[in-house]
Amino acid sequence: MFFPVDPTRLVLVVSIWLGLAFSLPSFGPNLDDDTESTFGKEPSDAITRDVCVIGGGAAGTYAAIRLRELGRSVVLVEREEQLGGHTRTYYDPEGRPIDYGVWVYQNNTEASNFFAHFNIPLTGQDFSRISEGSQRIDLRTGQRVPPPSGNVTDAMMRYVQILLQYPYLSDGWDLPDPVPEDLVLSFREFIEKHDLGAAVETITLYVQGLGDILSYPMVYIMKYFSFGVALGVQSGFSTSASRANGELFQAARNELGDDVLLSATVAGMERSDSGARILVATPSGDVLIEADKLIIAIPPLLKQLENFDLNDQERELFGQFGNSYYYTTVLNLSGVPNEVQILNRGADTPYNIPVMPGTYVFYPSQIQTLFTGFFGGGSQNMTEDEVIQTIKDNALQLRNAGFDVADPEILAYGNHSPFNLFVPAEAIARGFYRNLYSLQGNRRTYYTGAAWHAHDSAALWKFTERLLNERVFVD
Numbered sequence: 001m002f003f004p005v006d007p008t009r010l011v012l013v014v015s016i017w018l019g020l021a022f023s024l025p026s027f028g029p030n031l032d033d034d035t036e037s038t039f040g041k042e043p044s045d046a047i048t049r050d051v052c053v054i055g056g057g058a059a060g061t062y063a064a065i066r067l068r069e070l071g072r073s074v075v076l077v078e079r080e081e082q083l084g085g086h087t088r089t090y091y092d093p094e095g096r097p098i099d100y101g102v103w104v105y106q107n108n109t110e111a112s113n114f115f116a117h118f119n120i121p122l123t124g125q126d127f128s129r130i131s132e133g134s135q136r137i138d139l140r141t142g143q144r145v146p147p148p149s150g151n152v153t154d155a156m157m158r159y160v161q162i163l164l165q166y167p168y169l170s171d172g173w174d175l176p177d178p179v180p181e182d183l184v185l186s187f188r189e190f191i192e193k194h195d196l197g198a199a200v201e202t203i204t205l206y207v208q209g210l211g212d213i214l215s216y217p218m219v220y221i222m223k224y225f226s227f228g229v230a231l232g233v234q235s236g237f238s239t240s241a242s243r244a245n246g247e248l249f250q251a252a253r254n255e256l257g258d259d260v261l262l263s264a265t266v267a268g269m270e271r272s273d274s275g276a277r278i279l280v281a282t283p284s285g286d287v288l289i290e291a292d293k294l295i296i297a298i299p300p301l302l303k304q305l306e307n308f309d310l311n312d313q314e315r316e317l318f319g320q321f322g323n324s325y326y327y328t329t330v331l332n333l334s335g336v337p338n339e340v341q342i343l344n345r346g347a348d349t350p351y352n353i354p355v356m357p358g359t360y361v362f363y364p365s366q367i368q369t370l371f372t373g374f375f376g377g378g379s380q381n382m383t384e385d386e387v388i389q390t391i392k393d394n395a396l397q398l399r400n401a402g403f404d405v406a407d408p409e410i411l412a413y414g415n416h417s418p419f420n421l422f423v424p425a426e427a428i429a430r431g432f433y434r435n436l437y438s439l440q441g442n443r444r445t446y447y448t449g450a451a452w453h454a455h456d457s458a459a460l461w462k463f464t465e466r467l468l469n470e471r472v473f474v475d
């Protein structure tokens with residue numbers, strides 16, 4: 001989630017940063033050969049495509065649309081009823097939208113091209129709504145918390161200058177060997193080493209959903225609050241002019257038509273050096289997909305990869321990932337002025353970092369009394385009831401801070417878990433991501449998505465574009 005910084009706008013002194021035609025050894029649908037013996041069941045339908053993409057979030061949807069645009073046949077397999085992954089748009093009874101997932105985009109070529117492809121206009125994100133700024137409150141008690149002490153602008157400038165030393169972070173995980181010390185320090189150690197205490201609030205406003213953030217290897221913080229995000233903070237982000245980012249994925253769904261299988265799960269898979277056969281269970285029966293190439297665009301956790309034919313190397317690497325838990329809501333919070341955002345700050349915690357599980361922020365929407373609530377579960381997988389109860393408890397603490405808050409009503413709920421995938425600093429130093437990247441192309445399988453780059457839609461579209469052009473189209 002990208003949030004506006006407080007009135008302190010960053011003054012960044014920055015230097016400028018910086019087909020082969022598909023060989024189609026089509027299998028052709030051959031339902032009657034060994035499908036039943038391979039997968040233990042007979043599909044009701046079979047399709048052949050150049051590429052099968054699994055996962056219709058930001059990365060997978062972009063891949064599918066671009067593949068079609070570039071003349072490849074494609075099928076997109078998505079577990080949910082709609083595309084978009086972490087993108088969620090709520091519509092009130094009058095049809096007015098509120099984004100309560102992905103909210104704003106970095107300005108890069110891939111983002112503007114993707115929106116332009118669907119004729120969806122973009123606009124600058126408007127932070128004027130929070131003209132009264134932020135109110136910092138410990139939402140466990142309602143106690144008010146002072147703003148960070150020290151010079152925030154200077155500290156942020158120092159942070160960005162450090163970021164500039166690692167330009168390769170904006171392209172993926174091609175880390176040098178040995179991995180620079182700064183990247184494998186914990187966030188806490190990094191703050192102390194570089195005297196960045198005054199920057200912690202700003203950084204953590206943008207870096208949400210990770211869990212115990214002070215213990216995180218610094219490289220994850222740098223991937224999240226990247227140079228691109230710093231530029232967005234300085235010069236603005238974009239969002240859909242209608243303030244409904246879900247429209248992008250609805251348009252993609254319409255364009256893909258029968259080439260998207262929704263509410264679909266992998267029931268079996270067989271990959272080889274000549275292609276992939278994927279049995280997919282859909283509401284209208286099992287479909288056998290035979291594809292020359294496979295793009296996996298889902299979080300590569302073992303529990304998400306059920307029925308995938310993982311080999312030992314894949315299983316060993318994916319098995320190392322841990323993950324955090326992240327939730328969002330739209331809530332009616334009457335009694336809080338629509339011009340303020342409520343930041344949860346710990347009154348007694350290091351750098352006033354809020355305690356998890358708990359709310360990060362209540363952000364006012366363009367509709368009076370409606371707010372988006374962003375909520376971190378930390379390392380805890382919580383039920384919907386637990387999340388909603390804690391958000392309500394947090395909101396009611398605002399009474400102790402002087403707000404005449406009525407009982408909050410939850411209008412929409414989004415579970416974004418598993419959210420961030422991470423491995424320990426020692427694994428990163430030992431070359432975990434080098435080994436992970438060595439999987440690209442094996443058994444005609446390619447990977448994209450946040451775990452392969454960053455939790456940043458525009459950055460992921462750039463990453464995916466490169467993957468298509470440099471690997472998928474040429475291998």
Ligand SMILES: Cc1cc2nc3c(=O)[nH]c(=O)nc-3n(C[C@H](O)[C@H](O)[C@H](O)COP(=O)(O)OP(=O)(O)OC[C@H]3O[C@@H](n4cnc5c(N)ncnc54)[C@H](O)[C@@H]3O)c2cc1C
Binds near residue numbers: 086449451455
């Ligand atoms: C609350 C929130 C706010 C954010 N705000 C911003 C923002 O403002 N700007 C920004 O740039 N980024 C933002 N991000 C980060 C960004 O949206 C994500 O990093 C991005 O959505 C990741 O895209 P992805 O394709 O890797 O994964 P996802 O979007 O998670 O997509 C993965 C898809 O795969 C599907 N799937 C999973 N398993 C399977 C399976 N086995 N079979 C089939 N399908 C499966 C899922 O249902 C999902 O649709 C935000 C993230 C969150 C959670």
